[in-house]
Every structure is written in structure tokens, then in C-alpha cells.
Amino acid sequence: MTEKYDVIIIGAGAAGLMSAIEAGKRGRKVLLVDHAKKIGEKIRISGGGRCNFTNINTHPSKFISKNPKFIISALSQYTQGDFINLIKKHNIKFHEKKLGQLFCNDSAQQIIDMLLLECQMAKVTLKKEIIVLDVDKKDNQYFITTNSDKYFCNSLIIATGGLSIPKIGASKFGYEIAKKFKLDIIETLPALVPLTFSEKILTMCNELSGLSLEAVVSINKIFFEEGMLFTHRGLSGPSILQISSYWKLGDDIQVNLSPKLDIFNFLESEKHSNPKQDINNIISEIIPKRLAYIICKENNVNGNISELSNKLLKQLSRSINTWVINPTGSEGYRTAEVTLGGVNTNEISSKTMMSKKNPGLFFIGEVMDVTGHLGGYNFQWAWSSGFVAGQYA
Ligand SMILES: Cc1cc2nc3c(=O)[nH]c(=O)nc-3n(C[C@H](O)[C@H](O)[C@H](O)COP(=O)(O)OP(=O)(O)OC[C@H]3O[C@@H](n4cnc5c(N)ncnc54)[C@H](O)[C@@H]3O)c2cc1C
Structure with missing residues (x-):
């Protein structure tokens, strides 16, 4: 069976969940797939279990990229204040630890639950333990073959993250898709390590x-x-x-x-x-x-x-x-918090997160050549880039 969706997102981490919510809220028929058994594992282990979900001092200067200006648009389309409002809407209590770093008072699981609830409200179809075997493009549609079913869509969002902590699901899938569609990759290296x-x-x-x-x-x-x-x-x-x-x-x-x-x-x-x-x-x-x-x-x-x-x-x-x-x-990717480098942002529209060469193909989150400093900036990049793709996919 080949099922049609408006938007398919591969990778249900921070960025993928946010883009699914936003595309779903626009009335798009959204499928979000992940190969992991449990959703949002990186969020769960982040910030010592309390998730440093953003930083009140978020600014483009807190990020590393070959193309520093790329970051400006997404951070202004969805700011730290926007994410804080979402947290407040869900009554999640938080505090500033130091240097503008905001943490949940109780547990990172609250962030995962919040995102899953928002996905449900936006009528997102979420499928776990899906192995994507192939991605192809024909007549401006993207065809995805998985270990169970086949799907096709107008907009495909790659949100598979970086290479750090392979034991909880990191893979080089996003970089391979980028290469397949002739996008340049900036050399990847373990960072915050x-x-x-x-x-x-x-x-x-x-x-x-x-x-x-x-x-x-x-x-x-x-x-x-x-x-x-x-x-x-x-x-x-x-x-x-x-x-x-x-x-x-x-x-x-x-x-x-x-x-x-x-x-x-x-x-x-x-x-x-x-x-x-x-x-x-x-x-x-x-x-x-x-x-x-x-x-x-x-x-x-x-x-x-x-x-x-x-x-x-x-x-x-x-x-x-x-x-x-x-x-x-x-210590390498085994203990690194993030991956430096990734999909070259010169290949991507900073306004939409869509590939300039491949209309309908989007990259968001850590898979791109955007790396935040320690302190909640990496999640803010995931929320901001995910939000932006969700508006245009
Ligand atoms: C220990 C640790 C603590 C951290 N603490 C913080 C913190 O407190 N604050 C902060 O800002 N940042 C923190 N980070 C960094 C932050 O977690 C990441 O930058 C952020 O999760 C990136 O979001 P993402 O959605 O791009 O990728 P991820 O959250 O990594 O999500 C990618 C998803 O894609 C899935 N996936 C991968 N390959 C495939 C495939 N082939 N098929 C299907 N699915 C696939 C994965 O299973 C995963 O669910 C921490 C990182 C680590 C490792």
C-alpha cells in the first residue's frame, strides 16, 4: 500500500516534533516517523534530566556555522519567548539556573509529553520503529520506502539530528539523504565534548x-x-x-x-x-x-x-x-552533546529551511551546519528551525 501525505518528517526529535505540530496546525496531513522505540530520548536525557530547553539570551552570536547570518531569520521567526509561552500554556514550571539557561523544575519528560500532546491536537500521525529504506523523488513528489509501508508526499522534512550518542538512535541518515540530493556537507566533528x-x-x-x-x-x-x-x-x-x-x-x-x-x-x-x-x-x-x-x-x-x-x-x-x-x-560522539558541521546552510533557504536545489525537501535541527553554545541554544535552534519548516512544508 502506498499512502499519501502532504508532509512527511523523518526524525521525531525536538526539531521534527516542532515542525510536525506547526505543519499539522496549518491543516496539512502530516506523518512523523522515527526508527527509535521511544520518542524524544535526547530531550529526556538533556540537562541532567531536566532539559535546558532554551536560553533567554538567545542571539545569533551564540551559534557556530560557516554561514553565521543563516541563523538570524529562524531565530526571529520563532524566539525563545515563543517557546517559553508554549511551556507556560502547558503549566510546566521552570527556573533560570544561571546565564539565562532555563530548565524544567521537575523533569524533561514534561517537554516530551507537551510536544506529543501538541502533535495529537494537530492530528499528526506518529509512527515509531520505522526503518526508512529509500527516499526518491519523481515529478516533485517524494517517495519513501520503509520496512513496513510506502508513502509519498509533497514536502519531506529531514530532522534526523547529528551523530552524538549513537546508542540512543543517532544516525548519519540525514547526511546521506543530503548527499543523494547533491547537497554539500560541512565536515562533521563531535562538539560540546x-x-x-x-x-x-x-x-x-x-x-x-x-x-x-x-x-x-x-x-x-x-x-x-x-x-x-x-x-x-x-x-x-x-x-x-x-x-x-x-x-x-x-x-x-x-x-x-x-x-x-x-x-x-x-x-x-x-x-x-x-x-x-x-x-x-x-x-x-x-x-x-x-x-x-x-x-x-x-x-x-x-x-x-x-x-x-x-x-x-x-x-x-x-x-x-x-x-x-x-x-x-x-571523547568523541560517545559523549559529545552535539555535532559540529552538517548540511551546508548555503544550500538551504534561511527563510523556509527548504533546499534551494530541491523544492519540497527541508532540513532542520542539528543535521544542519548550525551548532549552539552550551546552555539551551541547541534546543532553541531545533524549535526555531522546526517552526519555520512547519510554516512552509
Ligand atoms: C546528553 C545530552 C544532553 C543535552 N542537553 C541539552 C540541553 O540541556 N539543552 C540543549 O539546548 N541541548 C542539549 N543537547 C543537544 C540537543 O539534545 C540536540 O541539539 C537536539 O536534540 C537536536 O534536535 P534534533 O531534533 O535536530 O535531533 P534529535 O533530538 O537528535 O532527534 C533526531 C531524531 O531522529 C531520529 N533518527 C535518526 N536517524 C534516523 C533514521 N535513519 N530514521 C528514522 N529516525 C531517525 C532519532 O531517533 C531522533 O529521534 C544535549 C545533547 C545530549 C546528547
Whole structure:
């Protein structure tokens, strides 16, 4: 049997659900398919189970893309305020954790339930565990062959997301469809991902495992000031995840472990005012004790500050204010939150999300070359791009 729909959406994640709701609300006959058993798994595990669903500071500058202007239209057609209104309409209680990041008070499942209810109200047909075997185009119609039935439609929306966390359903399907329809792909890489290090730093990370502190982490002029976490596998925490989206193999990363204090100036004045102080004690007042101990040991400094040369104090200060680290890699798609790169946005209309070469074919969400910073921006991109496609599909 071959069934006809106005709109078929492949991928029932954040973007796919939003586009289905919007197309359905316009009276379009919509089919939403996913190969997973459970809908919205990435939403469920997001934000530590509470889903950081948007950020009140959403702005195009919070996104990475080869074509940064592409993002402007969708973000203005459907803003963070629009999504907040949807949440309020469903009486979902939320709070700002920090830096404009909005989280559910209770559970991410509330977001999934809300989207599923909206799909139901918009009369969307949702089918799970559907394996799409082939997609073809004939006379401006898209034909979809699955493991169960065949379908065709005027508008096909690809919302299959990126490559991160393969064990909950990520696949390269979206990129393969893009290639099939002759669309360019920007190289994909794991992003918002913990970084890994050589033996020397790893030993230190192991010793400090579980310790976190506020740090400024930077590559050239890009910097983030958020928490950094030592783990037995390397460095993680928000500032490392953020910088990982800008890091390429071979790049050095600078870490300021005490961003509010110029350590050398401080030590110089301490040397005059309190010459009998032990250097370990002084550093332990500035950064966590365990870290202070390791840094002092690494720099061969101990004893009274008055006995230490300015050269040695400068070297010690540098290893706190400008610690240079050279990651050997990242933990990869297994733990990455998002995928950098994807369908080249030059191929897509920023107003509609439709392929310029293939009328009726749309790409939305993470499968595209649009990657948000950590903090709710990636979901906002999914809602905004999904909303836009839903208006035109
Ligand atoms: C652990 C973790 C935590 C995160 N936390 C946050 C957060 O708090 N805030 C935030 O903004 N972002 C967060 N993100 C990122 C965010 O989840 C994604 O950017 C967002 O889900 C992308 O939406 P999407 O709809 O494009 O893709 P997805 O949500 O990944 O949905 C894609 C869907 O397509 C389906 N699919 C894939 N291949 C096929 C196929 N071949 N056939 C049929 N279906 C297919 C998948 O099963 C999936 O349901 C987090 C990511 C992870 C991994």
C-alpha cells in the first residue's frame, strides 16, 4: 500500500516534533516517523534530566556555522519567548539556573509529553520503529520506502539530528539523504565534548578527579568563563565543553585557573607585606588546596615566599593564570552533546529551511551546519528551525 501525505518528517526529535505540530496546525496531513522505540530520548536525557530547553539570551552570536547570518531569520521567526509561552500554556514550571539557561523544575519528560500532546491536537500521525529504506523523488513528489509501508508526499522534512550518542538512535541518515540530493556537507566533528590529554596531564587529572573550579578557558580570542572539572579521563565541565566546539587537533588551549586575580602582582605584594608566609598556604587561599599542592610541586616551589626569586614566582603565576594545555583528542560522539558541521546552510533557504536545489525537501535541527553554545541554544535552534519548516512544508 502506498499512502499519501502532504508532509512527511523523518526524525521525531525536538526539531521534527516542532515542525510536525506547526505543519499539522496549518491543516496539512502530516506523518512523523522515527526508527527509535521511544520518542524524544535526547530531550529526556538533556540537562541532567531536566532539559535546558532554551536560553533567554538567545542571539545569533551564540551559534557556530560557516554561514553565521543563516541563523538570524529562524531565530526571529520563532524566539525563545515563543517557546517559553508554549511551556507556560502547558503549566510546566521552570527556573533560570544561571546565564539565562532555563530548565524544567521537575523533569524533561514534561517537554516530551507537551510536544506529543501538541502533535495529537494537530492530528499528526506518529509512527515509531520505522526503518526508512529509500527516499526518491519523481515529478516533485517524494517517495519513501520503509520496512513496513510506502508513502509519498509533497514536502519531506529531514530532522534526523547529528551523530552524538549513537546508542540512543543517532544516525548519519540525514547526511546521506543530503548527499543523494547533491547537497554539500560541512565536515562533521563531535562538539560540546570532554577533551582527552597526554599521560602527564592525565595523571594530574586523575589525582584531582572530582574537583571543579571557575576558570577562563580560551583559544585565541574565543573564551568562556564557566566551571571546569577534573575527571579521571581528562578535563570536562561547561568551559571545556564550550571551548571543545572551537578546538582542532594541534591547537593549544589557555586556562586561567584564577581569573579574578593577577597572581604575580599578588605574590609580589605578599612577598613584601608577609614575607614569612608559606607559598603553599598562599596558593591554597586562591585555588583549591589539592590543585595548589600539585602546582607548587610541579614548579618546585616550597617554603617562605621571601626565599623565592621573582623568576620562580613568575613561573608559578603563569601556570595558574596562563596554564597552556594541548589536548590529544576528545571523547568523541560517545559523549559529545552535539555535532559540529552538517548540511551546508548555503544550500538551504534561511527563510523556509527548504533546499534551494530541491523544492519540497527541508532540513532542520542539528543535521544542519548550525551548532549552539552550551546552555539551551541547541534546543532553541531545533524549535526555531522546526517552526519555520512547519510554516512552509
Ligand atoms: C546528553 C545530552 C544532553 C543535552 N542537553 C541539552 C540541553 O540541556 N539543552 C540543549 O539546548 N541541548 C542539549 N543537547 C543537544 C540537543 O539534545 C540536540 O541539539 C537536539 O536534540 C537536536 O534536535 P534534533 O531534533 O535536530 O535531533 P534529535 O533530538 O537528535 O532527534 C533526531 C531524531 O531522529 C531520529 N533518527 C535518526 N536517524 C534516523 C533514521 N535513519 N530514521 C528514522 N529516525 C531517525 C532519532 O531517533 C531522533 O529521534 C544535549 C545533547 C545530549 C546528547
